[in-house]
Amino acid sequence: MKTHAVEKILRIKNPSKKQFLEMWKKYQPFIIEDVSTHWDACNKWSNNYLREQCGNKIVSIQVRDKDFFYNDRKFANGEGFVNRKEMKFSEYIDYIENEVNGKNNNHDLGFYLGEGPFEEWFPEIVGDVTYQGYFNRKPFVQFWYGCSSKGHTSTTPLHFDGMHNLFAQIRGRKKLLLFSPSDYLSFYPSIEDSTGYAHHSKVLPHLYDLELFPKFPWQDKIEVILQPGEILYIPAFWWHHVTAVDENISLSFFYDFKIQDFFMQKKLLSTVLNIAPHYLYHATSSKESLSNTIALIKSWILPTNFTDTLK
Numbered sequence: 632m633k634t635h636a637v638e639k640i641l642r643i644k645n646p647s648k649k650q651f652l653e654m655w656k657k658y659q660p661f662i663i664e665d666v667s668t669h670w671d672a673c674n675k676w677s678n679n680y681l682r683e684q685c686g687n688k689i690v691s692i693q694v695r696d697k698d699f700f701y702n703d704r705k706f707a708n709g710e711g712f713v714n715r716k717e718m719k720f721s722e723y724i725d726y727i728e729n730e731v732n733g734k735n736n737n738h739d740l741g742f743y744l745g746e747g748p749f750e751e752w753f754p755e756i757v758g759d760v761t762y763q764g765y766f767n768r769k770p771f772v773q774f775w776y777g778c779s780s781k782g783h784t785s786t787t788p789l790h791f792d793g794m795h796n797l798f799a800q801i802r803g804r805k806k807l808l809l810f811s812p813s814d815y816l817s818f819y820p821s822i823e824d825s826t827g828y829a830h831h832s833k834v835l836p837h838l839y840d841l842e843l844f845p846k847f848p849w850q851d852k853i854e855v856i857l858q859p860g861e862i863l864y865i866p867a868f869w870w871h872h873v874t875a876v877d878e879n880i881s882l883s884f885f886y887d888f889k890i891q892d893f894f895m896q897k898k899l900l901s902t903v904l905n906i907a908p909h910y911l912y913h914a915t916s917s918k919e920s921l922s923n924t925i926a927l928i929k930s931w932i933l934p935t936n937f938t939d940t941l942k
């Protein structure tokens with residue numbers, strides 16, 4: 632059976648802060664056009680420029696079995712789990728170029744530079760990006776650089792983040808499958824493997840398997856092909872699965888959410904209440920889980936470096 636892929640995504644062009652917050656209140660993903668297009672990053676970040684600016688940096692790469700994202704039974708059991716490998720950024724760029732040009736013969740393993748702490752690894756190019764002031768909070772920024780080739784497609788499996796995410800596509804394209812966080816358990820979260828809130832799903836949503844995951848909302852996905860120069864707002868707790876369409880670079884700007892956001896984004900509260908009972912049971916099961924939970928709740932309440940002006 633085929634599930635339909637629908638572009639139900641809202642779009643807005645270069646919004647003022649007020650227009651942004653009006654959209655944000657709806658607790659729906661939307662695309663911002665005509666903002667990051669003007670960042671130097673979108674014009675300057677060729678492979679040669681990145682090599683010159685930061686090629687000698689040591690980066691940590693995700694390493695996965697080639698079929699890791701294509702066998703849903705194995706994936707659900709956590710087989711072929713992720714390892715990491717350190718290498719020079721310039722070596723990783725060589726790997727990507729060889730992959731894209733069909734020159735890598737070993738396809739048993741796929742590499743992906745994901746979740747890179749941008750400011751820490753690449754301070755030389757931070758100035759190529761304009762941080763948006765929609766939230767008046769300091770974001771934590773992650774760098775993602777991958778490709779799609781005959782042998783390997785960079786993939787981030789289905790998960791949610793407990794933060795607001797402005798996801799900026801700098802180069803190339805990415806495909807995102809987004810799911811509204813209706814009923815937590817229908818996403819088959821891996822509660823038992825988690826030391827914090829279980830935010831990873833056992834489902835590979837690009838492979839349809841009604842037998843294995845009968846409760847999963849297969850029909851409800853929003854499918855987006857994100858183009859260079861577009862920013863996608865991913866609300867906190869919305870599930871998302873991300874794959875490379877071609878060689879591409881993205882940046883995630885993660886903003887903590889605060890207690891007062893519950894009053895602005897009304898659906899956020901019902902989402903958290905839906906997750907909370909399952910989570911609390913797990914959160915008190917070990918010392919580590921408990922301290923992660925306390926840190927999370929503190930981050931909702933305590934002020935960040937910037938004054939919150941969501942009024």
Ligand SMILES: O=C(O)CCC(=O)C(=O)O
Nearest residue numbers: 775786787798873881883
């Ligand atoms: O780009 C990716 O591969 C994943 C991005 C992501 O999951 C995120 O920003 O939360």
